[in-house]
Amino acid sequence: MNRNCRRKTEKVYVKVNSDFDATGYMQPRQITWGDGRTYPIEQVRDFRPANTIADMPGDCYTVMVKGQERHLFFEHSDPRFPSRFGRWFVEVETK
Template sequence: MRKVYVDVMSSFTKDGALLPLYFVWEDGTKYDIDKVFDFRKAASQKVGGQGIRYRCRVMNKEVYLFLEGNKWFMEGK
């Protein structure tokens, strides 16, 4: 597995939480985030790195999106 850095469009809620709306995979495909279940400080056990881990639903699959400093990444194959 490897770290895949992705472009993310996000917004702030009225409470100040940063929530991702969609991301663009390395091949240029845009994926809408259907739901953000939760977010917390966590490390990626598969590819290393740590930051804020967003547990999301994308196309009926659960995925993790990480915000490490000011960069977004996902766990790729």
Template sequence: MSNKVYVDVLAEFTTDGILIPRSLRWKDGTVYEIQRVNDMRRATSLKAGGVGMRYTCMIDDRERHLYYEDNNLWFVEGRA
């Protein structure tokens, strides 16, 4: 069963006001660099629930979804 895993994210705003995540810290303290953001769109997490901006990111050469919720928290879809 999947759930939300809240993570700390280092992000920055571009000069045109777009929020871009640069790295995330997993719950065990490991920091992962976000190599590239392939897509950004408002979306619902079908696996974990919740809605917000979904960032499709390359992390460790694998495509992952990172969500920024309306409550200003970041999460990824995890496994229980």
């Protein structure tokens, strides 16, 4: 693939409210952007290691937000910081 044809994206870290079920599965429920806009996650369609979607470490959740399918990534924390579990981000296109 020609590098000039690739979409340019950047990680945007977001706040995500999530629930954990009895088995420990993390279910994201709501995304809040840095400017305070909040969107409920209507459905989680898929969950898989992120390297199968975007060649990234961590996990990728395919979610429905406002009727549109989006990828929501969970980046696991560095093991040197045991009090940090991880953080969420979405990829947005840059110009």
